Amino acid sequence: MKKSSRVLLVAALVLTFCWALVALADAPAGYYDSVDLSSKATCRATLHALIDHHTVYPYTSSSTDTWDILENADEDPLNSNNILDVYKNTSYVKFGGGVGPYNREHTWPKSYGFPDDGWVPYTDCHQLFLCDASYNSSRGNKPYDDCFSGCTSKPAATYNGESGENLYDIDSWETWQGRKGDVARAQFYADIRYEGDAANEPDLVLTDNQSLIQTTEGGVAYMGLVSTLLEWSQDDPVDAKEMRRNDVVYSYQGNRNPFIDHPEWAEYLFGSGVISGVGDQAPQVAAVAIDRIAPNPFNPTTTVEYSVGKPGAVYVRIYDVTGRVVKTLVDGDQAAARDYSVRWNGRDDGGRTVPSATYFCRIETADGAATRKLTLLK
Numbered sequence: 387m388k389k390s391s392r393v394l395l396v397a398a399l400v401l402t403f404c405w406a407l408v409a410l411a412d413a414p415a416g417y418y419d420s421v422d423l424s425s426k427a428t429c430r431a432t433l434h435a436l437i438d439h440h441t442v443y444p445y446t447s448s449s450t451d452t453w454d455i456l457e458n459a460d461e462d463p464l465n466s467n468n469i470l471d472v473y474k475n476t477s478y479v480k481f482g483g484g485v486g487p488y489n490r491e492h493t494w495p496k497s498y499g500f501p502d503d504g505w506v507p508y509t510d511c512h513q514l515f516l517c518d519a520s521y522n523s524s525r526g527n528k529p530y531d532d533c534f535s536g537c538t539s540k541p542a543a544t545y546n547g548e549s550g551e552n553l554y555d556i557d558s559w560e561t562w563q564g565r566k567g568d569v570a571r572a573q574f575y576a577d578i579r580y581e582g583d584a585a586n587e588p589d590l591v592l593t594d595n596q597s598l599i600q601t602t603e604g605g606v607a608y609m610g611l612v613s614t615l616l617e618w619s620q621d622d623p624v625d626a627k628e629m630r631r632n633d634v635v636y637s638y639q640g641n642r643n644p645f646i647d648h649p650e651w652a653e654y655l656f657g658s659g660v661i662s663g664v665g666d667q668a669p670q671v672a673a674v675a676i677d678r679i680a681p682n683p684f685n686p687t688t689t690v691e692y693s694v695g696k697p698g699a700v701y702v703r704i705y706d707v708t709g710r711v712v713k714t715l716v717d718g719d720q721a722a723a724r725d726y727s728v729r730w731n732g733r734d735d736g737g738r739t740v741p742s743a744t745y746f747c748r749i750e751t752a753d754g755a756a757t758r759k760l761t762l763l764k
Contacts, residue, residue: 413647421644426655430578433644433651437579440510440641445503446483450638452490452509453483459634460516463627464546470627472565473525473552474518475542491517493572495527498599499580499588499607506587507580511635512643513572524554529599530569530618531558531611557596567622568631570615571645574652578644582606592656616657624649625759650675673754674700676747677724683761686732686739690715690747690760693724698752702728704760705746712740716749732762 420436422428444451457480462468468477471488478487493513500507507513517525521540533553540552542562550562561569573592582589588604592612599608624646632646645652678691694700702716713735715728730747734740742764748757 413642417642418644418648423654429651430655433655434578434581437575437641437644439584440579440639442506443509443511443638445509451483452511452514455511455635455638456490456514456516457482459511459631463630469516470545471518471521472515472568473521473540473542473561475545475549475562475564476518477545478518487519488516489519489522491515491522491525493569494576494590494609497527497601498609499590499602499604500586501601501603504586505604506584507576507590510576510579511639512579512632512641513576515568515572521552525552525559527601528554528557528559529596529610530561530573531596531614533558533560561618563622565622566618567620567624567649568628570619570622571624571628571643571649571652573609573612573615574619574645574656575643576609578655579641612656616652619645619649619652623758626761650677674749674751674756676749676756676758679747679758679760683763684732685762685764687729688732688760689727689729691725691727692749692756694720694722694726694751696751696753697721701750703748703750704730705748707744707746711735712745715747 418436420432422432443455446453457469460469460471462470462477465477468479469488470477472491472493481487491514492508493515494507496502496505496508499505503509524538524540533555535555537553537555537560540554542548542550542552542564548564550564552562553560576590577592580587580590582605588602589606591606591608592615593599593608593610594613595608596610599610628646632643636642673695675693676690677693679688680691681688690702692702698719700716700718700720701714703711704713704715706712713730713733715730720726732740740762742762744759744761746757747760748755
């Protein structure tokens with residue numbers, strides 16, 4: 387590999403590298419069997435039906451409430467006594483609720499459709515995150531968008547090697563790099579979950595038309611900006627803490643955020659289409675995608691499931707965090723298909739057992755590439 391190419395690859399991998407991984411669970415077997423991808427309309431309808439009618443917990447209560455769920459879901463992966471907030475990237479000691487250094491951030495602002503806790507989305511922990519109180523106040527109800535000029539900075543602290551910068555102006559909030567995808571996928575979830583088809587549930591709609599984003603109660607309520615959120619979701623892929631968060635919220639509410647389990651569905655439903663299909667036409671396969679790595683974390687073997695959109699040369703390699711090739715799993719021509727899989731036994735190209743660590747699986751074709759983290763825990 388040329389030095390320049392390796393530098394670019396290392397940069398790409400660093401963008402997706404996160405904290406030490408914790409035990410994760412995939413979606414239960416068969417959870418998404420009812421989702422029909424034959425068209426955007428049927429995909430949306432079947433996905434909505436799947437995640438609709440979750441178990442609702444009170445916002446604040448002497449029994450289990452959103453404080454309990456969020457202090458579990460947003461737990462600091464390096465210290466179970468603490469939480470890690472979404473914007474400041476700071477670890478705080480859990481205090482159980484009330485007034486403290488962090489509070490509950492509605493990533494879809496409550497003023498856009500559900501202004502009090504009588505509305506179901508108000509307490510939905512898939513879009514609620516624990517957040518430094520001052521950063522929450524600075525964000526207010528600003529839509530998510532990139533901030534280019536005249537921006538105020540709210541730095542994300544350096545924690546376990548990761549940091550960044552939140553930027554905002556009068557009508558936009560740009561989340562720091564390490565959590566852009568998290569808040570984006572929370573918005574995709576909210577749009578699909580809430581269609582105004584039940585009591586105390588507004589119809590939440592993502593848009594690029596900022597003039598539509600206004601305070602309202604019930605009815606159709608808008609949030610955005612959807613094109614920015616699609617970019618953020620791609621730039622900040624799903625990581626371990628986000629997968630764990632999905633598992634935790636699911637354990638309480640009984641529904642999952644499908645855009646964490648299947649991030650490629652965001653482009654299908656809200657963009658130009660990583661998976662595309664019109665009418666009765668079967669959806670096309672993405673140019674290249676890593677559909678699943680399971681188990682993850684693993685010991686001693688794991689299976690990488692992937693899709694190839696066009697026939698041609700395919701390379702599947704395992705890299706360490708420095709960008710060095712550890713193992714080449716696939717090197718050859720393959721036909722377009724959605725059901726490829728390859729196993730990795732935790733050994734390098736020389737047959738040596740590799741140490742416990744975080745690695746990256748990267749698939750490359752002439753039409754694109756995809757990268758996903760995996761961890762060997764012994």
